[in-house]
Amino acid sequence: MLLIQITAAHGPLECELAAKLTLQAISQDLQQQALEVDALEAHWGAQGLKSAVLAVRGDGAAACLRSWQGTIQWTFASPLRPGHPRKNWFVAVQSCTLEQDAQPNPIVREQDLVFKACKASGKGGQHVNTTDSAVHALHLPSGVAVKVQTQRSQYANKQLARALIALKLAGQHQTAQEEAKKQRSHLHWSVVRGNPVRTFTAQPQRKPGRKGQLAMHVVQGKP
Numbered sequence: 728m729l730l731i732q733i734t735a736a737h738g739p740l741e742c743e744l745a746a747k748l749t750l751q752a753i754s755q756d757l758q759q760q761a762l763e764v765d766a767l768e769a770h771w772g773a774q775g776l777k778s779a780v781l782a783v784r785g786d787g788a789a790a791c792l793r794s795w796q797g798t799i800q801w802t803f804a805s806p807l808r809p810g811h812p813r814k815n816w817f818v819a820v821q822s823c824t825l826e827q828d829a830q831p832n833p834i835v836r837e838q839d840l841v842f843k844a845c846k847a848s849g850k851g852g853q854h855v856n857t858t859d860s861a862v863h864a865l866h867l868p869s870g871v872a873v874k875v876q877t878q879r880s881q882y883a884n885k886q887l888a889r890a891l892i893a894l895k896l897a898g899q900h901q902t903a904q905e906e907a908k909k910q911r912s913h914l915h916w917s918v919v920r921g922n923p924v925r926t927f928t929a930q931p932q933r934k935p936g937r938k939g940q941l942a943m944h945v946v947q948g949k950p
Contacts, residue, residue: 728887730767730894731792731822734778736902738817741808743775745801745816748929750779753795753820762788765877767891774807780891782877792822797924806931817923821898835893841865842885847876864888871895 733749735742750769757764762785769779783792799818805811844859861876862884873891875884 729783729788729792729822730780730890731783731795731820732778732780732894732898733776734819734821734898735772735776736819740772740774741803741805741813741816742818743772743777744803744806745775745799746777746779746818747775748801748927749799749818749820750776752927753781756791756795757783757788760787760791761785762791767875767877767887768873780894782887795820795924796822798922800923800926801929802926803929803931820924821894835866835889835896839867840889840892841867842888844881845874860884862888864892866892866896869896869899871899 731753733746733753735746738745754764762783764784765782767780767782770777797820799820801816801818802814803816804814841864843863843865845861845863846859847861860879860881861874862881863872863874864885865872871892873888873895875888875891878884878887
């Protein structure tokens with residue numbers, strides 16, 4: 728199993744649109760390769776997606792996600808600020824591997840974790856709300872907390888919770904580094920804007936019959 732995180736970081740609202748398009752493009756790619764995907768988290772913003780974490784399983788998952796890891800560049804005229812000169816918007820994609828029998832990530836010490844069993848909630852079939860297999864995990868030093876219920880065993884959910892917390896802490900560390908760099912050199916974006924691993928072109932369009940709702944039509948993509 729692998730975890731992949733999509734984030735608009737500290738970019739403007741147009742980057743939220745780009746992150747939403749990236750999620751759609753990655754999901755389509757994974758489906759075409761018959762890979763199993765679970766959405767662990769999704770944080771939506773005013774205009775699109777702020778960040779999302781997906782768990783991916785299946786043969787070829789690692790190779791597929793490696794091709795997405797890095798900076799994704801989207802090119803489109805801003806539908807939010809007509810006439811704005813900027814046309815390129817950037818999204819960061821990060822991934823990590825979860826080995827079911829591996830030791831926890833060194834950044835997450837076992838003594839710093841508190842686990843609490845709980846019942847699963849929401850859709851999930853016959854196993855939801857029948858056992859306490861879901862896990863709430865808290866990382867004491869940082870206060871980062873997650874709830875994982877996608878696996879049927881408590882052990883598997885704990886392993887996934889450890890990996891998810893490690894990914895969040897790594898993201899926080901990267902953000903802190905980017906913020907320090909920004910303060911030193913007056914940078915404005917925390918996503919690396921050079922050398923994108925993929926580039927796309929899109930066109931804004933309004934959904935018919937739904938006044939004010941915006942859609943983005945992908946007209947060109949380059950792996």
